[in-house]
Amino acid sequence: PLVALGTVADVVRLDANNRRLVAQGLRRIRAGAMPPGVAALFRAAGRRPEVATTFDFGFALGPRINAAGRLADMTLGIECLLTDDPGRADELARLLDGINRERRDIEGGMRDQAIRLAESLFGMQQAVEGQDKAQAGMPAAISVFDPEFHEGVVGIVASRLKDRHHRPVFVFAASGAEGKSHELKGSGRSIPGFHLRDALDLVAKRHPGVLLRFGGHAMAAGCTIARDQFPVFERALAQVAAEWLDAATLTRRLETDGPIDREYLRVELVDTLHREVWGQGFAPPTFSDEVEVVSQRLVGEKHLSLKLRLAGQPVDGIWFGQTEPLPPRVRLAFRLDADEWQGVRRLRLMVEGAELPR
Incomplete structure (x- = not known):
């Protein structure tokens, strides 16, 4: 165990x-x-x-x-x-x-502030999923810092921002009590095609003295910088990312198994899938198909609850962390799940992404 x-x-x-x-x-x-x-x-x-x-x-x-x-x-x-x-x-x-x-409360506040910083710093509104964010004014890499950020949660928030914007992300917090330290500790998360540790090494070579310490690997890294050097680091990392990443790499893609036959849209299949072993490098099946959006509403102010019609069959859906409404017809990527209401278990789609018209 x-x-x-x-x-x-x-x-x-x-x-x-x-x-x-x-x-x-x-x-x-x-x-x-x-x-x-x-x-x-x-x-x-x-x-x-x-x-x-x-x-x-x-x-x-x-x-x-x-x-x-x-x-x-x-x-x-x-x-x-x-x-x-x-x-x-x-x-x-x-x-x-x-x-x-307590960690979730801290993370929630930090995440919302980090999103605001990322979008206000670069003069953009939240990009619609599927939009070319490089054309929307967002740089190829994002770095954010706020004096109120908690050092223990920067990695989680960096991961959330990376998932949201499909960009390499560094989130910094002051190292020490009450955010008054002269040093900042940052945690970074990356996307396929951008080796984060190698990027830090290049920043260190181009700007000697900016990085006091750094280490990590391709997808996750950490570093310490002087507080007054944050603007230099921010520009330097964005420059490296602009040189190394192209529009195709910066476009979020989801691999799916395609449509699922209507006969398999049942709770019993969910139970079968849940009994198996899924994880890193062995992902659970993700399906994709065009659906009709019958109705949609926000729940908990940050999740999209959906009534859908898939292959002519009504089915519920939930998209965690999504607040933008969907068009009447859309192609969704989803996993199969089940929820229970008043003792009755029903099939539910866990939405992973949407292919929206440009």
Whole structure:
């Protein structure tokens, strides 16, 4: 169970051997054979271990363990996983759950501010999904900083911005108490085709002294800069990205398995898919097809709830993080999921993207 949790939560590639290890961990957890801390984390997250999935590892248990290292003391998560005392495990899991709620609150505020900074700095309104953002005034790389940003959450916010704008992104926070440090610590996330660590190396060569420390790999990196050097770094990274990236690389693409036959649009297929092992390098099936948008509304102020007609069949959909309305007919990329209302489980589409007319 610990190997399975660590493999998925740390986004390790699911090659043949890793996928076998995760499958064995899931089998044990579903049978109730797991450390007390893992069981306690399932309870704290409101998830059911008897139907555990890799989604639980990546989006329920993993964030609660990681939150301690971001905002408090990372040894809390370690102790939760190692303890043999069920009572202590429950206590620690509840504590980690509370820290994770605080992390989400901080992240939400930072994310919204980072989005505003990214879009105001470059004189653009939020680009419609599918629009050529290079033509909308957005540079090839984004760097943002705010004195109120929390150092422990910059990586998560950078990842959210990267997903939103399909650009390499660095988010900086002041290193030290109350944002008064003369140094900034930044965390970056990249897109395929842009090696982030190599880009930092080139910035360091072109602008000696700007980067005090840096390291990382192709898709994620970190660096420390002097606070007054942020404008220099911002321009330098954007320049490297403009040289290395073309319009095709800066266009977000989703690989899909194409349309799904109507006979498979049922909850039983969702259950079959959930029992399998998905993750980095072994993605779950994503389908795409043209749908009719019957109705749509915002829920929670930031998610689009949809009533759709797919292959002549009515079906619900949800697009998390999407606020722009869709046209009456549109091609969607989606995964299959199910939700439950008043004891009845129904098929639901988890929308991943849309191909909109230009």
